[in-house]
Amino acid sequence: MTATPAPFTADDYRARMERAARAAADAGLAGVLIAPGPDLVWLTGYAPPAATERLTLLVLAAGQDPVLVVPTLEAPDAEKAAGAPALTLRDWTDGKDPYATTAPLLDTSGLPHSLNGVGSAPIGVSDNAWALHLLGLQKALPGTSYVSLTEGLPMLRAVKDAAELERLAAAGEAADATYEEILKVSFAGRRESEIAGDLADLLRRFGHSQVDFTVVGSGPNGASPHHEAGERVIEHGDTIVLDFGGLRHGYGSDTSRTVHVGEPSAEELRVHDVVREAQEAAVQAVRPGIACQDVDRVARAHITEAGYGDRFIHRTGHGIGVTTHEPPYMIEGEEQPLVPGMCFSVEPGIYLPGRFGVRIEDIVTVTEDGGRRLNNTSREMAVVH
CATH class of the missing domain: 3.90.230.10 (Creatinase/methionine aminopeptidase superfamily)
Known part of the structure; x- marks a missing residue:
């Protein structure tokens, strides 16, 4: 059997997040929202508890520093993730509105127009995002539209280094x-x-x-x-x-x-x-x-x-x-x-x-x-x- 490979570093995860943000811009997306799942692990090294219903989202957009929105009680574990030094953590506490925490990161006033010039560009969202959270964001940000990453960025993880x-x-x-x-x-x-x-x-x-x-x-x-x-x-x-x-x-x-x-x-x-x-x-x-x-x-x-x-x-x-x-x-x-x-x-x-x-x-x-x-x-x- 081959030797255990060296772990991925914060620089590896930083490069992946930058690549994803550039790819989103090239695809005409305003940015991407990554919910817990394989995309989040690949981009940050962070795997939150699978059963949690609390909002966790990585927000990526060209020209912006990556931000990981996490519940306060999960923040200590998120800080230990290998990719944590390459992003900003923003936590929210139980009893507060997590969409109010996330919405300013997706300020629609600064979104580019869609490729056809009609309305703002859609936001890519990972396929496994909960409908509950997506609907919450739509309510907090009227007028935004979303597209699954399989449709918007199907090749995000396809080419391996x-x-x-x-x-x-x-x-x-x-x-x-x-x-x-x-x-x-x-x-x-x-x-x-x-x-x-x-x-x-x-x-x-x-x-x-x-x-x-x-x-x-x-x-x-x-x-x-x-x-x-x-x-x-x-x-x-x-x-x-x-x-x-x-x-x-x-x-x-x-x-x-x-x-x-x-x-x-x-x-x-x-x-x-x-x-x-x-x-x-x-x-x-x-x-x-x-x-x-x-x-x-x-x-x-x-x-x-x-x-x-x-x-x-x-x-x-x-x-x-x-x-x-x-x-x-x-x-x-x-x-x-x-x-x-x-x-x-x-x-x-x-x-x-x-x-x-x-x-x-x-x-x-x-x-x-x-x-x-x-x-x-x-x-x-x-x-x-």
Whole structure:
């Protein structure tokens, strides 16, 4: 396993906040509001209590110092965040109006006009902001409008720097080690949930602090892409989709392989080969400048040509970073060009209802002249016992 990377510094978080403010201005936004969640962690290193209903917001705008609005009782923890030296804390106490504290930071008199010259520019807001808080701000600031960051700044976290790529590579390495070990366990006669537990234990053994999912889809359950491991007992002759991942050093892993209990049939091998070839073709297509949708098109064309187009029922991939699913998405209609430093999954699949499914997934990062896999285990169908 790779060594523990150095922690991000206040300067790292300062650069991210400045980048986000510039990107917002370039996108025609007056600024951005970041609620608790992955965007806030990425920008500041601060993760407030997940269950709190009290308003916490990072306010970013070009030409302004970043301000983090926090409840007074949470301020001591916020001050300890790695990015705290790069911003100003403004706290509010219970019994006071948090929107009155936040509103002056979004003074509409100084907002730029929208790109079409009609009204003020919208304010970007993180997707997971509570409606309660957004409605409170709208009441305090009549006339303001808001747009989700997925719409307004979809590529905010998409391009990773060297330190982020190091963490993603380490997470991929741990997922690969997990797969190599799971091949050594007994499958037949055990429940899906037991194999899922083995996967979770292995991910943690190899350095994951958080396990997000352990899909074990055996036999007909493999035809459901997001099947949750249940109590079905795995049988000899089953095809099994394994899809697992989580966070290591704060960055995600996500890989899928399809294995078989005993020797597979000719049809099972054929379907697996079609998926493997489609995945390989899509990975080889990755290079700077092509659109995200082109990666999807390459994989989908190969599966369609083989006669299984209607059984490939999901997008080809999703971005990955401080969460295991984030923009960009490898899907028809996504015209965002690939840029060096982007990281995303390439995971075509074929799903035959009532029978079996096959999926093969690697995380790929865009390089200056192509793409590089962050998962490197065999993509052949492994035989387990």
